Structure formats: C-alpha cells, structure tokens
Amino acid sequence: MEKVKLLEVKNLKVYYNSIWGDYKSVDDVSFIAYEGEVLSIAGESGCGKSTLVDGILGLIKPPGYIPSGEVIFEGKDLLKLSSEELRKIRWTKIAYVPQGAMNSLNPVIKIEEQMIDSILDHTNISREEARKLAISRLKEVGLPVEVAEMYPHELSGGMKQRVIIATAIALKPKLVIADEPTTALDVVAQKGILQLLRSLKEDYGITVIVVSHDFAVHAQIADRIAIMYAGKIVEVGPIYDVFKNPLHPYTKGLISSIPVIGKSYIKGIPGLAPSPLNWPSGCRFHPRCPFASEKCRNVEPILKEFNSERYVACHLSR
C-alpha cells in the first residue's frame, strides 16, 4: 500500500532569543507524517518536542523565531501563509490538543459555547446546527449531554481533555496534534484518552501526532515513533521495530530505563541532558554515550536511512 504524505517538516529550526544567546530548542528537524497513521514524537524535557509542535502550528511568539525550515501540509508551506490563510487551515484541517488541558478551556463560558465558537468561525452552518454537531461530538467521546451546559471547573481533568478532543474532531480535520495529552491524568482516565486518540485514526482515518515523554503512551498507541534528543530527531521507525531493536544508543538507554512490571533491573542513562543554549559539539549525545569515539565528538551525524522504514542519526550504525 502506497503511503501518502500528509505533513512534511523539512529542516525546521525554532530558536528563542535571550540575553545569554539563542536557545536552539528545535535545531534542524525533518520528518514526515503519513495519512492515517499515529506518529509518536518521544523525548525528555527540554529536547524541544513541545516547541516543535508550536512551530508546526505557527504558535511561536517573540522572543521565539523560526530562522529556517518548511512545514509542508497538503503541498503548501504553512510558514509562508498569511495569518488569515493559516487561521482557515487551523481546525478545519489541523486540530490541536494542547498540553495544559486543565487550563485550556475558557473558565467563564459554557462548554457547548466554546465548541460552537470554533465551529462557527470555520463554517457557514447555523448556530443551531453547530450546537447539534457539538453535542454529537461530545457523545462520541463518551461524555453525557449535560456536559454541554456545564462550565469547565465542574469537570474533572480527564473530562476536560475529552471535551478538547471532541472540539478537535468537531470538523473532522485531517491531522490532530496532541501535546502530552495524558500528563497529570490518572491511570484510568489516561487509558480512556489514549484509546480515544487511537480510535480517531481507526474510526475516522485522522492522522494523529502524539508528543509525550512517556514511552508507555507511545507503546500503547503509536504506529511509528520518532525519538528526539537535544533539539534533533535521532531515530525514526515503526514502533515494534524500534522497541525490539533500538538503533541509537540513546533509544537503547531509554528503553532500558523504563520500569516495567516483571523487569528486575533498569539502568538509566548516566549524565544529564544538555542545555539548548549550548549543545555539545559533534553528536549531541556523545557526553552520555558509552560508545562515543573521536568522530562522535567532532562530526555531527545526520539522520540516515537504515532500511526502507527506519532512520537513525548515529555514526556507529551501519
């Protein structure tokens, strides 16, 4: 089956200006999201994954800026669009499930009103139709109809997150980007949200990009996974392959760091994550890598094809 490219990010950089110099949060990132897949972007705090999402969605505000790169969605570079053109694409084509679901709903407006707002600003349907649509979407995410008439503070964290997902799929976009969708949720609510996200792909054919630091989340729902470290993508591949046979030493280290029921020893990666202000030379992982050589210290590895589906940025893999 031929895979169709939906979103292609090419050499994207997102920097933040500060008095100490530029924070190179996202530094030359390229990847492709295909139609109808769940793509995971994994990485630890400070690796730039949330900034990457903001960059794709055009939400970078000063002092942040984009020195170079392209974000091609359905053949158009989103970074070159006018703000009105971008506004029209948002929500009709690309929807977003933000990190702070707890605080992402306007506290003084009823849930249905907030959903109707986003429907009305992108369609020509009547208010009544918009309301019906909003309520049907709430049902689809398993929320009772009463929720429509409620205010955000009356809902639990998991319910708010589902309201946001219902809002996101209101107009059946082609792409939903979820940033840490289950952080701060309890285990049971987390399972609900993850299964819901997975069902977006299975039931509606929506492409889902999930960004999270939690490998268990990716393992449960992703088709493919991209691993970020220090502002770059170091490995991309189908989820089963990456977990079974990680190529990059960082990925290997991460997988051996995760506590799993039944595992008697986990190891962790020595050292600390570097600062975006001052990335290490050469391979950015070399100070923590057990296999680092002279070449790793000086030459920056690029993301290369390992086999038809897998890519890795490491001098050692061949």
Add this chain to the structure above:
Amino acid sequence: MNNLARFNLAKQVKLYITKGIQDVLRLNSKLKIGMLILLVISALAILEPVINQAILGPISPITPGIFKPLLKPSREHLLGTDLLGRDLLALSLHGLKYSFLIGIVAGFLSSFIGIVIGFISGYKGGIYDSILRTITDFMIIIPTWPILAILATYIKFMRIEGLAMILAIFTWPLSARIIRGQVLSLKERPYVDLAKVTNLSDFEIIFLELMPNILPYIGVGIGNSVIGAVLAETGLEVIGLGPGNIVTLGTLLNWALGFGAVIMGNWNILIAPVLFLISIFLSFNLVNVGLDEIYNPRLKKVTGE
C-alpha cells in the same frame, strides 16, 4: 581538599559578579527611571538646608517679606517670589523636604505595622488570622479619608511625628494585606516543609526562609504606603485642613490657590510644587511597577523567560 577550597572561593567570587551583572540586566527600564527620579528627589530633600543656606543665608524660607512680592523669575530668584515676598525655589525645596519626610516616616511606619500584622496573620493563621484579617478588611472597606480629615482638623499644631503616626494608622492595611498574601503562599512552599523537618524553629523559618523572598513585596508595600501618605497629607493641606505649623508641598498649593495664582495664571508659583509632587508619586510608582514586573511570575510568563 585544599584544592577544592581554593576552587570554590574563586568560583564564588565569579558567581557573585555574574549574579550582580544578571541582576542589573534584569532591572527593567521602569525600575531604573524610578530609582533615578527617587535619587534626585531625595538628594534635593536632603540638601535643602545647604541649598537654602546658599540662597537665603540663615533666614527661614517661610519668613514673609524678605524680598519684593510677586517678582517674575530672574537670575536672583529662579522661580520668582510669592505674594509675601518669599523666594519660591527656596520655599518649594522647604516644602519638598517636609512632604518627603512625612511620606517616608509615615510610609515606613505604616509598612512596619503592615509587615508585623501581615506576618502574624499569614504565618500563625487560625484565630489570629481571622481577627487580624477582619480588622484589615474593615479598615480597607470603610472610607478613612474623611475620618483622617476630621482628626487632622481637630488636632491642630501637630508635630511631624504625630502627623506621620496618624497617616500610618490609616494606611497600613494595604501592606498588611500584601504581606499576608505572600506569607500564605510562601509558607506552603516545599522548602518551608524541608526546613521544618530539618528542625528549624519558627523564628528561623520566618527570618531565614520567608523574609528574604518577601523583601521585594516589602519594597512595594513601602512604596505604596509612601505614596498613600503623601497623597493624604497633600490633600489635607490643599483644602487648608492640615496642621497649621508644617509647611509642605500641599501647603504651598493651598497658598497658591488662595493667592489666586491659578486664576491669574502665575505658573511660576505652582510649577515647583506640582513638579515635585508628580516626581514623588511617579518615582515610587515606577519602582513598584518595576519590582512587580520582575517578581510577579504571572507577568513574567508573558514576556518570556
């Protein structure tokens, strides 16, 4: 071991320097301008005796009839003279000194009351908090200015300390409220818990853990109290209700209004008191806004890290 000790010392010195530079860089322009104006004002207030000695010699600037009345600004009298033949520059500096003095004394006094009450209320909590908060809220809600005016009218011939005291009694609740809020939020911080399980006493927690982090808010509280005190005092003087024996900028405004300076368009009588008053209010407020912008995390979030 020794090696490390030396290393640490060098590192510490370096850190102090870098931290100092960072702090200066962090100072925003509002704070810088505010501090500058404040510096000029306080210099003028402190140097008033010296300057007036130079202009007038040993005569008090409020003595009437030293010069010809209503002189226009000239070399000898930079701002001219008033209806009673007093040098306006000397008079204004005299007024500035007392306005500033009353503001500072009342401001510090009221902040002191506010800090003590705010700390007891916030840290002790319980019944102390209920009682003190009720009093504070009550003082904030009821219109205190008329009562202040009554007191000031009836207690004539007050000395500066007395006036400052009365002003302080009516302006402390605001800083008490600020400090209480800060103490309440800070005492829930994990580092206070850690201090408790490290067996620090309440006294140590208040002075070593809480106080240093509340300093900026104490600064803001003092600034607000000074503004409040100067505002109230000037207001009383302007309508002629202040204690009769202290000449402040407000008194000068009152005289100017009485002499018909406004109606005659004699700007030279008004310019110095008006400018000085604006400078006092503006400088303290700029410092406050500046401190708030630096230390208020909610505002910081928007302007970037």
Add this chain to the structure above:
Amino acid sequence: MNQPLLEVKNLTKVYRIGGLLSGRTVKAIDSVSFQIPSDKPKIIALVGESGSGKSTIARIILGLLQPTSGEVIYKGRNILEWLKKNKLEYYKEVQPIFQDPYGIYNPFYRVERVLELAVKKFKLSSNREDTRKLILKAMEDIGLRPEDILGRYPHQLSGGERQRLMLVRILLIKPNLIIADEPISMIDVSLRAMFLNYLISFKDKYNISSIFITHDLNVASYVADDILVLCHGRIVEEGPKDEVITEPLHPYTKLLTSSIPIPDPTKRWKEQLDLTSIESFKKLKVEKGCVFFARCPFASEKCRNETPPFLEIKTGRKVACFLYL
C-alpha cells in the same frame, strides 16, 4: 512479635472547606492503618490516584499536618510525643523526599545550604572541615561532581541534579525511614532508574526503609516490596507487590492494573475501556459504604450501606471488599 518500626492506626483527616460558617468538610483519608515491620528494612509503595489522600498520609507521618483522629506510632511512641520532646531525634530517624525538586530549594540561597543546614542541625560534625568532608563524601556516593553543584543557585541545576542532591541529604542524615512522595514524577525518564536504584541500595546497604508514594504501578512494582492501594482515602488492598499486580483482588485494583500502560508495543491493552464509565460526576461523599461503590461493576445494595471490613485473606494479603467475605 517484634515491635513495628512505624504503625499507623485509624488515621483520619477531615478538611474543612469554605468559610467558617459553611461547615462543609471533606475526608481526605479515612481510618487508614498499616505497619512497617522493624525486623527487615522494606520499601512499601502507597499507590493511589490523585485525590486519594496519599500526600496527606505522608505529611501526617512527617508531623507537618495534624490528623483529625487516629495516631502514628514510631518505635512504640506516638509521634506527637516525639515531636514535643525529641523533635530533633525524630527527624534524625524519619526524613522526606518531596515531589517537586525545584520548590524544596529556597531560591534565595545556594543549593549546598540544604546540606550544610542538615549537618549543622543534626550535629553531624563539629567543625567546618569535617562538614565539607562529609558533604563531599556523600556527593561522591551519589555520583555528583561537587564542582558542578556547589556554589550554584537552584535554578542553575537541572531537575535530576536537584533531586539527587536530596539523596545526598538523606545519605548525610542516614534516617531509618524515608517518606518519598512522588519523588520521580518531575524528573527525566532516563534519570529515574538511577534514582530508584539508589533508593533500593539505601535499603540494602544502610537498612533504610521507605514509604514510596506513587500513582505509577510500573514504578511501584520495580521499587517496592509491598504495595498498599489507596482509593478515595481508604486502603482497599495490601500485599506483596507481585501478588497485588498479577492477582489483584479488589475491583478497584483490578481496574488499575488493567489500565497500566505497558511500555511494550507487543503488550497493548486488549479490551476497550467503556468511556462513559471512567468518571462519575458527583464527587460522592462516602460516609458509609464502599468508597468504590459508584464505579464498581459488582456493587450490591450491601456495598452501598456498609463499610467493607479489611479482611486478611492470607498472611500479609488484605482486601476491603465483600466479595471475599
């Protein structure tokens, strides 16, 4: 039998919400009882979702919060008595590791103050030279390089470094019991393993027991010997970790274990969660009856009206559910 190291008896904490006159109350924890034996050091995981009252228990044991009723007995003496008469000694024995590795440092001071204060207050050394030696030794044991840490302000260190410095502090004081409240939830994945391994090594090397509070069953299963499951302020199940995770008894524990996301794509969840049943609207106030009543698939009329007893199924294995009566 030996006297237990720590014994928590019928601990209840009721919070009053709203003003003095509103009179509304919420039970954060309700008759919580458990013990830590003194014969062998153990790590006990207290597992629960947010709002289950796990932090309240930690704070009461640390003497930072007064219980409404019930008592905490440490080495045979009520902790109120300890705190009144031998506060220093109690804190020499029981120390916390908190969740937020940033908030535990006073931003006004350099980070080493936390260590120096501990040495000073617990009288671990008599002079400056010894203090420094002690601190350096402890840092070395935790694998921190002094030149990266000393003289820095908290915001200049990463979360991992800050939390590891807390381990250094523990190592200096060498308490008998650590109360660790979600200690790894705010540090990076790649650094968690090391943190957990240190905690385990404290138990093995220095006989330090821990109460490890977490919402993550994966982590609990790695670090703990026994697991206590907390649901809405009550303990519903207790047992050795493997048994609790592989053969959960209480319907709530069953729901929890079946919801754990396993970090292995070959072990995905099989059954679909019914979305409408995840959360109930009403924050029900459970005065009587089972705390899990509203969400339990096996709930009967009895569960609504009677509080299930904490039954001992076999040694060390307890459950609070009528299904096992």
Add this chain to the structure above:
Amino acid sequence: MKRRSLVTWLLTRIGWYILTLWSAVTVAFITFRLVPGNPIGAYVTQLMQQGKYEINPVEAEKLINEYKKTFGLEGDLLTQYICYFKEVIFHHNLGVSFISFPTPVQVLIIRALPWTIALLSETTVFSWLLGNIIGIIVGWKRGTKVDSVVTSLALVFSQIPYYIVAVVLILLFVYITGTLPPRGAYSSTLYPEFSLTFFLDVAYHAVLPSLSLILVGLCGWLISMRSLAVSILGEDYLLFAQAKGLKEHRILSRYLFRNALLPQITGLAIALGSIVNGAYLVEYVFNYPGMGYLFVTALGRLDYNTIQGCVMLTIFTVLTAILLIDITYPLLDPRIRYGGE
C-alpha cells in the same frame, strides 16, 4: 439543599453587612466626638463677634447649653449616641447644621448630592469605559510602540492626583484663552430650572472638573485593564483559542475581554459607591457646590452634625455597593459560587 445554602449564605452576608455598617458608623461617631475641640463655644464666640455684642459668661454658658441641646450634644457619649441614632433611624433626621443654622443636615445633603452625582457618575462611568477599552487594546498589542507610548503616558497621569491635573488644566485654559475658567456649577445670573440654557450652562461649567477627573480616572483603569489583559494573554485557554483559529474579534471579546472585565466590575462598583464622598479637592478647586464642598466647609467650621451626616452617607453607600457586587458577582463569574468553594 442548594437553595438552603444560598439562603444561609445571603443571610450571613447581609448580617455581616449590617455589622460592618454599624461598627464603621460607631467608630466614626466616637472618633469624632472624642476629638478635642469645643464647637459650640467656638460657634457662640463667632456669633458674638458677628453681632459685635458682649454677653456675660453666665449668659454665655446658658446659651451654650441651649445650643448643645439643639445640636444633640447634651449628656454623656452614650446618651448622645442613642439620641442621635434614634433620630436617624426613626425620623430620618440627621440633626441641625451649624453652617447654615437652622437648616437640617439632610436638607443640605439633598441639595448638594445631585451636583456631585451628576458630575461624578458621568465621569466615573465614562473613564471606566474608555480606560477599559483602551486598556484591552494596548494589552492585546503589547510590546508595540503604541502600547509603550500609551502605557507610559497613562502610568504618569494615573499617578498625578486629579486636583493637580485640575490646577494644570486651569493654568492652560487661562494661558490659551486669556479668560477665567468657569467656577461653580452654574452662572450666578441663572436660577436652577429645567431649561436648555440652564442645562448648557451647567455642562459648560462641568467641562474642566470632569476633564481632570476623567483624565486621571481613565489612566488608572487603563493601567489595571492592561495588566489584567496581559496576564490573561499568558493563559492556556487564550493560546488554545488562537490555535483553534478563532476570528480575532471573537478572541478579543469572548476570551480576553470577558475574563479581564470581571475584576474591573468590582472596581467600578466600589468607585460608584464612593461617589458621595465627592471629589473633595476638585470640588474645592472649582468651587463646585457638591458633597465634597459641603464636607470641607463643614470641617472648616467644626460642624459636627454635617460632617457626621456626610461620613455616614459615604460609609453607607460604599458598604452597600460592596454588598451588591458580592451578591451579583457569582452571576457574572460561574467559578464563584454562593457560600464559597
């Protein structure tokens, strides 16, 4: 259950209101009577000086006692207190004024009140509206040139007491037109009546005082609105509204303005409640015959009853405004519920 808690809450709130009102009024009453000074003696001396006649001390004493009775200053503090509030509550009588004897205080207040309300309600509402609108716009455009210029100007102006602005405005007026600005509330040649001429005259007289009040008030509201807007702009829900691709006007009105306005409404209510305070100094500077002017005149003449009346009215309106806003606030903000959370 919900209804019962609402009723309990309302009753407690109103009880609290009555308690505060009572204690504030009492405090004012006592402070005032304890202040040293002999207003009656001063009054009689003044009468004597005006009439240029001598009264022997015994006669004077008798006269003073007579006046004490008239003004309700007879007996000890408690008797005076009870007498006074009996009159106030049962006969709506605030006593006799000194400054225009024997006119009762309530008549003086009713005479002065319309002028103050006319001047201040209009300026308060107008500066509130304008300040909020400009504030939200500069907040939205934060960091731009317009923002920094407007905000800095507002910061300066909000810090200048309005009477100083008034003085400066008059100076400018004289400088530009060469004539005196109007003082008072209407020309002395006219009588108060419902006519266009009179109305225009009043409006003309109100221009300068209103302008100074509006200028300072507006800048204050602007500054607080801007900082509210800026802090809301950092909230997640605003970012999410933008990510949703909502139209700008909708974000501005429903997400930013709606949330920022709530605290400002409280401010407006308190400002409106404090109106009867009168803008003492502006009224003084412009000879405007409102409450402020009345109060200052009464103070200068040690007029117990009038001062007491003015202060009580102020306390009453401010506390009532706060009560009303507390009761209505939960209707405006769904997060706040009666009885607290």
